[in-house]
Amino acid sequence: MDVIMKNLGLIINATMISTPPLLFAALGSTFSERSGVVNIGIEGMMTIGAFAGAVAACFVNPWLAFLIAGLAGALFGLMHAIACISLHADQTISGTAINFLAPGVALFLAKAMFDGSTDTPALAVTQKLPKLFDEVFPVGSFGNNVFSAYASSYLVFVAVLIVWFVFYKTKLGLRIRAVGEHPKACDTLGVNVYGIRYFCVIISGFLSGLGGACVTMATMNQFRPTSIVGQGFIAIAAVIFGKFTPQGAMLACILFGICNGIKTVASAGNVVSPNLISMIPYVVTIIVLVLFVGKSRVPAANGKPYEKSR
Amino acid sequence: MKTDMRKILESKAMLTFIAILIAFVVGAVVLVIAGINPFVAYATLLRSIFGAPKYLAWSVVYATPLIFTGLSVAFSFRTGVFNIGAEGQFVVGTLAAACVGILVDLPAVLEIPLCLIAAVAAGAVWGIIVGYLKVKWGINEVLSMIMFNWIAYYLSNYMVNLPILHKEGGGEATKDIVDSAKIVFPKVITQALCPRTNAGIIFAVIAVIVIYLIIEKTTLGYKLKAVGFKRHAAEYAGIHVNKAIMTAMSISGALAGMAGALQLMGNSFRVPQFAGQEGYGFEGITVALIGASNPIGVFFAGLFYGAMKYGSMKLSIIDAPAEIVDIIMGTIVFCIAISHVFRITLKKKKTDKEESK
DSSP, X not given: OHHHHHHHHHHHXXXXXXXXXXXXXXXXXXXXXXXXXXXXXXXXXHHHHHHHHHHHHHHSOHHHXXXXXXXXXXXXXXXXXXXXXXXXXXXXXXXXXXXHHHHHHHHHHHHHHTTTOSSOOOOOGGGSOOBTTTTTSOTTSHHHHHHOSBHHHHHHHHHHHHHHHHHXXXXXXXXXXXXXXOHHHHHHTTOOHHHXXXXXXXXHHHHHHHHHHHIIIIISSSOOTTSSSSHHHHHHHHHHHTXXXXXXXXXXXXXXXHHHHHHHHHHHXXXXXXXXXXXXXXXXXXXXXXXXXXXXXXXXXXXXXXXXXX | OHHHHHHHHHSHHHHHHHHHHHHHHHHHHHXXXXXOOHHXXXXXXXXXXXXXXXXXXXXXXXXXXXXXHHHHHHHHHHTTOOOTTHHHHHHHHHHHHHHHHHHOOOOXXXXXXXXXXXXHHHHHHHHHHHHHHHHHHOOOHHHHHHHHHHHHHHHHHHHHTSTTTBOTTSSSXXXXXXXGGOOBOOXXXXXXXXXXXXXXXXXXXXXXXXXXXXXXXXHHHHHHHHHHHOHHHHHHXXXXXXXXXXXXXHHHHHHHHHHHHHHIIIIIOSOBOOSSOOOHHHHHHHHHHHTTTOHHHHHHHHHHHHHHHHHHGGGGGGTOOTTHHHHHHHHHHHHHHHHHHHHHHHHHHHHHHHHHO
């Protein structure tokens, strides 16, 4: 029984570490996609956030650094917004550009700032995001594993709640969803289509930046070139999987997180190849889609630039 | 005279050229901010690409897989599918070629085609699965391709560690493929150029021509383009849209698989344990965009990217981060993304003028 509880605790702990980066980014992606702008640049925005957070945390309070990470992501969100909304650029192309630019900028700055090293300085425990209930439970106990994760692990679920509320209980949320379905009708009714879309794409960058910072300021303690390797794409997949709703994206991210957690615990036993276990979440996603979910309805105006007629 | 000027300005090639120019200016600004003399950096870059025949040969070696993944993505674009899965197709292609190249030892005339067929088949299957999931269950192809990229990634890392393929005590990689599976040119040529000068670029030229012909001169190409342009209209006209998507995905996957095989047989000779995704598929997206999804454009875009990738490695000599190339490439793609604004402005001026007449 003790062993089961201990392993369960470890799995939950690993899940709570690997879910937040995905979930923050997925929430961001939900904003953007629902307003009708495809944002494939999530990966790049996470990378720049991961970098900015890790650097800022060397100098300022971790929470301020976390915010700075979000703003760095938002900056690239703004860039994507200008290209896609005002300049009617192809959204996929602009996103691809950001996936090259943002990591390029991050690594370039890292090398320029830290004498040619691609890694930022390692953060001390006090410079990282704080752990909740630290030292309340004995080290290694179930309680410690479940309740003493980094603050970001709990914050992200608060964020889901807020996003859900905004989407379904506020006027703004209704407008976001409407703009993603039929921008012209919204325009006719006096909704500022461009304004809503700008807001959503910038927020998507902001949340992606936070997601990136979760990796470098909680999971790890520095930025490395391998900090963000595909999490952004998995977040996009989670959003499609979750049918473009915040709660759906959350469930999808938790699924990826749990698989990751099981992998971490199981590969310590060395029974099955960790590589095969790593494959599970992706295979499971496909199977779940085929068996249960089926078609994910993309917002009708997704990917189409909207041009105001004069 | 003036209209000629405008035609040139409006052409895609010209826009790409302007995008490249802007990108280098942006790159220079970034370098200045980082305290590096951009002239020195660009001179180093140019010298390390054009400085010697050996460097040029290396650039071509680097370009070969990029031309193929670029073609793969470009081909999918034409059919209205976005092949973000070239990465995974590349990996399974490499893996299939490696299995044949390590486990089967035949004379080169049989060995090389066998490796290539295995890779092409593997890539095509990886593409078809995604196409089938989309056609049969309506599963979003971007989602399933991202999933299949990762499945390929872990499959490769799993296979690399299988005792039958793994090299004993030789680091984290497979054994080398047998000599008859290598497509490196004879010593006379490699000594004059670079040690990895290989036949891959010849395959690339052939592939560019074949894909160009398929897109522009065959009914299949016409059907695929019709589906990409207006899916419902194509269906109404009697084209099997589902079949067309499956066909496009298989050809696109085959091209990416081929990229993996040629990279293995001409340059790397073994499959390493990956620490992160290799990136050939994602770089292929950039190549396809710079090449305006046109096979011939892709060929030159691939050469350009290959050269930049190779040249950037030598920037460390002057302590300039090689990532400046990523920034330049990203800026080019960004400029291309917003370039049609420029074109629309030009067109508007033209129509305004005509109206005022």
